[in-house]
Amino acid sequence: MLLGTNLLMAQTAAAGAAQEEAPKVDWTGVAYYVAIFFLICLGIAIVGKILKIYDLTLKMQGKKGIKWNNIMAVICIIFLLAGLYGSYWSFTEQGSMTLPEAASAHGVKIDEMFTVTTVLTMIVFFVTQILLFTFLFRYRHSDKRRAHFLPHNNTIEKVWTIAPAIVLTILVVFGFFTWQKIMNSENLKDDINIDVTGHQFAWELRYPGKDGVLGPKDFRLVTGANNLGVNFKKKSSFDDLKVDTMYLPVNKSIRLNILAQDVIHSVYMPYFRVQLNAVPGLPTFFKFTPTITTAQMRTKLDDPKFEYTLYCNKICGGSHYNMQKVVRVVTEAEYQSWLSRQKPYLNDALRKELHFATANSEQSGASTNRIALNN
Amino acid sequence: MSTLAVHDHAGTHHDEHGHEHHHDQSFLSKYVFSMDHKMIAKQFLITGITMAVIAMILSILFRIQLAYPDKTFPLLTTLLGRFAPNGRISPDFYLALVTIHGTIMVFFVLTAGLSGTFANLLIPLQVGARDMASPFMNMLSYWFFFLASVIMLSSFFVQKGPASGGWTIYPPLSALPKAMPGSGEGMTLWLISMVLFVASSLMGGINYVSTVLNMRTKGMDLWKMPLTIWALFLTAILGILAFPVLVAGVVLLIFDRSVGTSFYLSDIVLNGVQQPFEGGSPILFQHLFWFLGHPEVYIVIMPAMGISSEIMSVNSRKPIFGYHAMVYSLIGITVLSFIVWGHHMFVTGMNPFLGGVFMITTLIIAVPSAVKTFNWLATLWRGNIRFTPAMLFAIGMVSFFISGGLTGIFLGNAALDINLHDTYFVVAHFHLVMGSAAIFGMLAGVYHWFPKMFGRMMDEKLGYLHFWLTFICAYLVFFPMHFMGLDGVPRRYYAFTEFASMQKWLTINTFVTWAAIIAALTQFGFLYNFFVSIFKGRKATQNPWESNTLEWTTPVEHLHGNWPGEIPTVYRWPYDYSKPGAEEDYIPQTVPYSQTMSSNVPHDFEDNPAGLEELNKFTSTLKANEQVK
Numbered sequence A: 001m002l003l004g005t006n007l008l009m010a011q012t013a014a015a016g017a018a019q020e021e022a023p024k025v026d027w028t029g030v031a032y033y034v035a036i037f038f039l040i041c042l043g044i045a046i047v048g049k050i051l052k053i054y055d056l057t058l059k060m061q062g063k064k065g066i067k068w069n070n071i072m073a074v075i076c077i078i079f080l081l082a083g084l085y086g087s088y089w090s091f092t093e094q095g096s097m098t099l100p101e102a103a104s105a106h107g108v109k110i111d112e113m114f115t116v117t118t119v120l121t122m123i124v125f126f127v128t129q130i131l132l133f134t135f136l137f138r139y140r141h142s143d144k145r146r147a148h149f150l151p152h153n154n155t156i157e158k159v160w161t162i163a164p165a166i167v168l169t170i171l172v173v174f175g176f177f178t179w180q181k182i183m184n185s186e187n188l189k190d191d192i193n194i195d196v197t198g199h200q201f202a203w204e205l206r207y208p209g210k211d212g213v214l215g216p217k218d219f220r221l222v223t224g225a226n227n228l229g230v231n232f233k234k235k236s237s238f239d240d241l242k243v244d245t246m247y248l249p250v251n252k253s254i255r256l257n258i259l260a261q262d263v264i265h266s267v268y269m270p271y272f273r274v275q276l277n278a279v280p281g282l283p284t285f286f287k288f289t290p291t292i293t294t295a296q297m298r299t300k301l302d303d304p305k306f307e308y309t310l311y312c313n314k315i316c317g318g319s320h321y322n323m324q325k326v327v328r329v330v331t332e333a334e335y336q337s338w339l340s341r342q343k344p345y346l347n348d349a350l351r352k353e354l355h356f357a358t359a360n361s362e363q364s365g366a367s368t369n370r371i372a373l374n375n
Numbered sequence B: 001m002s003t004l005a006v007h008d009h010a011g012t013h014h015d016e017h018g019h020e021h022h023h024d025q026s027f028l029s030k031y032v033f034s035m036d037h038k039m040i041a042k043q044f045l046i047t048g049i050t051m052a053v054i055a056m057i058l059s060i061l062f063r064i065q066l067a068y069p070d071k072t073f074p075l076l077t078t079l080l081g082r083f084a085p086n087g088r089i090s091p092d093f094y095l096a097l098v099t100i101h102g103t104i105m106v107f108f109v110l111t112a113g114l115s116g117t118f119a120n121l122l123i124p125l126q127v128g129a130r131d132m133a134s135p136f137m138n139m140l141s142y143w144f145f146f147l148a149s150v151i152m153l154s155s156f157f158v159q160k161g162p163a164s165g166g167w168t169i170y171p172p173l174s175a176l177p178k179a180m181p182g183s184g185e186g187m188t189l190w191l192i193s194m195v196l197f198v199a200s201s202l203m204g205g206i207n208y209v210s211t212v213l214n215m216r217t218k219g220m221d222l223w224k225m226p227l228t229i230w231a232l233f234l235t236a237i238l239g240i241l242a243f244p245v246l247v248a249g250v251v252l253l254i255f256d257r258s259v260g261t262s263f264y265l266s267d268i269v270l271n272g273v274q275q276p277f278e279g280g281s282p283i284l285f286q287h288l289f290w291f292l293g294h295p296e297v298y299i300v301i302m303p304a305m306g307i308s309s310e311i312m313s314v315n316s317r318k319p320i321f322g323y324h325a326m327v328y329s330l331i332g333i334t335v336l337s338f339i340v341w342g343h344h345m346f347v348t349g350m351n352p353f354l355g356g357v358f359m360i361t362t363l364i365i366a367v368p369s370a371v372k373t374f375n376w377l378a379t380l381w382r383g384n385i386r387f388t389p390a391m392l393f394a395i396g397m398v399s400f401f402i403s404g405g406l407t408g409i410f411l412g413n414a415a416l417d418i419n420l421h422d423t424y425f426v427v428a429h430f431h432l433v434m435g436s437a438a439i440f441g442m443l444a445g446v447y448h449w450f451p452k453m454f455g456r457m458m459d460e461k462l463g464y465l466h467f468w469l470t471f472i473c474a475y476l477v478f479f480p481m482h483f484m485g486l487d488g489v490p491r492r493y494y495a496f497t498e499f500a501s502m503q504k505w506l507t508i509n510t511f512v513t514w515a516a517i518i519a520a521l522t523q524f525g526f527l528y529n530f531f532v533s534i535f536k537g538r539k540a541t542q543n544p545w546e547s548n549t550l551e552w553t554t555p556v557e558h559l560h561g562n563w564p565g566e567i568p569t570v571y572r573w574p575y576d577y578s579k580p581g582a583e584e585d586y587i588p589q590t591v592p593y594s595q596t597m598s599s600n601v602p603h604d605f606e607d608n609p610a611g612l613e614e615l616n617k618f619t620s621t622l623k624a625n626e627q628v629k
């Protein structure tokens, strides 16, 4: 296998690829690591032999040999203690590196449910793991003892079927209603509509103009200057704005209208507990209300450079790992002043192109919907 | 009619037997195109192990990238050529590594390697049959699997590299060859390989089901089958019902790719160019994929559950607690696993109400899983536990299943999944509950039935070392990933260098990579133990673990047809361990109740009034004798 790839590499290299500074392999370094590995293997082999000899001498003295059952039982207990400490450490150390409180209204509900679920499951986690490993230690093999013959016990089995069923029912009921509430929120009149379109490998943002309505899109209308395929036959398209950073006024209901052009992407804004896939051919939307401004979050996190981000969370190709937009939550006043500085989607290049399109379409007799602008 | 066939089959074999000892099988028909289920099991096992090692090496490669995103390793260029120019794995090849790692592990190792090995080995031996219902189809099943493996690996040699859209190969990414290099020939090979794989899996599955249903020995009614058989049987049913749906999905994808249909494609502009697709739905593929995909994860775990149940009962010297509950929960999981697939699609834009329904079904499936866990704990309680390496791995399986299963409760809650979907939290969840748990079940099975397969024992001490290092490292690798997920770190990212918020995880990533490297190196200890023991291990006795099940009544030297004489008759369930009043702490299934009067209890004769009368007579004479004394 390696030979084959080498051959192919040689071909591409010969074809003039970036061969100039082919980095050199540090073979002594490689040999060093390989030597360490073999030394460890040797060490293990020696320890194994010593154990074997020890075991044999014990047996020759008429003893029972190494009591592996006891050793394993003790390791189980050590593992349990180390594991308990390790998970405690992990919870405190890495747990503190996780997302801060939700910066959106519905996110608070999600966080509450997360806390309840965590508490319940962690109780089960610790109790079952502790039982598992203490049983192993407590009931390790002994020749003097026999196991307790206990094929079943209907009462206790019923208990531990019904108990998880009840707990899960509670979680489901809360989860179900929260979920319905988040996803089925009604459309309000003063929702701020924002158009988010994903393509390899960037997000395009479009805000409605003064009319508050986003003009419709059609993938057949996509051109170099009109890369979203906005339909300019419709009036609502004319005042749409093309923006680079997603500004959101705090405490206002936002409606993200989500679509992808090429492959599936996913709009992911974890600080707001927002995620929805961007699917070609299937427009979707997600509604939420940001509650903490970027400035507030900066003081909270004590990080003057903090920015909210929107990034792609569905594998979409080579640069999937770098497909982001900055999101800024600001006060209403800041939002309005920012908004007034944004450029219309219908820029000069596009105007020109639509003119050309008109002329062309008259010649070819096609694409009547591009005449819109001239009317 | 089926019973007739069974008798016929067994009869002919029996007659032939005398001759068979003498005439030598050719090398080809004994080791290569073998129709003996035991040899086919070994073929599946060794191919599975080979694939596992390859997939493991792939994972180390991408872990290196995650730990050292800015370092160059010229050695990588030497090894991988154009896939790692200038000493760094390229982003596209990174995705290919992730994709092929996942595909091989889920399908080739944990489905074919696990079910293929243990269903083939154990079903005939534990139900008392001379071979599978159709040995020829069984052979074909292996060779289709082998071919599928070769084709999957061959995709590393095509110009643009292997498939790289993730193991779930969602279109349009996988459908548009121009969307990424891996969606070219690499994806074509992936699809061909999977079709062959499913064919293999179906031929195997049909064989397993018909063997269990039709070829059980006398006395082996369904409720006397070991849990391994129950698990493998239900797994096979799941596979037969679910895999064809994957083929349907894959075939439509092949059409979209090569014939120009639009099943999954609509409204697409790729690199500024409109594509001529209209009316399809990318979500349709996800429905088809997960209709298989979710049952698939249980196809992976159920054999591991069966194996662990059996091994834990043998080595605790105790009956499995709640045998009936164990079977019913397996049946429950089998049925429910068909109606939960939508939990992988909560945030696809699917109708939210549908998401709500899938959340309900998903959390219901956690109940049988919980019951199984509690029953395992109760099996250990007041046992007399022997720590064989197999036992340790079975215990590790339980520990992982608990840790990973609990996070399923977060993910199954659609509202919580909004923020967790496709993050490292999901990676942690399924690597513990499926990856680690199932691999540990498989390793437990290998250690336990190695004497049955090769007539020799593996080295216990190396087994201990293998267990503890792997167990600890697996936790070190996957536990911290939960927190990365809770910080919103997405999976399938080539590097976390581009986001200020993710850079703080670099130290954890380096730590995880080193834990993974140690775990991987440990596996070479296992490989050494495995292959050396095949030739040099201590000779096994007939029943080394003092186990009750039928496979240990066959001679150590393998024969075609398994038992030299008649197939033994079964009289009791497989879990009479440490029964009070019995001489030994185990009573094999082949021992009739008439020979164990002192240990019989009324419960043994629930549907056998004559036997109960016998028992009553016996106890009353016993009492009378005592009074006389």
Ligand code: HEM
Pocket (backbone or CB within 6 Å): B168, B297, B298, B300, B301, B343, B344, B362, B363, B365, B366, B369, B405, B406, B407, B408, B409, B411, B412, B413, B417, B420, B421, B422, B426, B429, B430, B433, B434, B435
């Ligand atoms: C306790 C019950 C379980 C529940 C409630 C549960 C729930 C879930 C959910 C909701 C997801 C989707 C997460 C997402 O993508 O956002 C998921 C992913 C997954 N689960 Fe589970 N799960 C459970 C047990 C299992 C078991 C037993 C296995 C396998 C043996 C398993 C294997 C997987 C795999 C492989 C994935 C990830 C697939 C992928 O996206 O690549 N789960 N689980």
Ligand SMILES: [Cu+2]
Pocket (backbone or CB within 6 Å): A265, A266, A312, A313, A314, A315, A316, A317, A319, A320, A321, A323
């Ligand atoms: Cu992406």
Ligand SMILES: [Cu+2]
Pocket (backbone or CB within 6 Å): B293, B294, B297, B340, B341, B343, B344
């Ligand atoms: Cu699932």
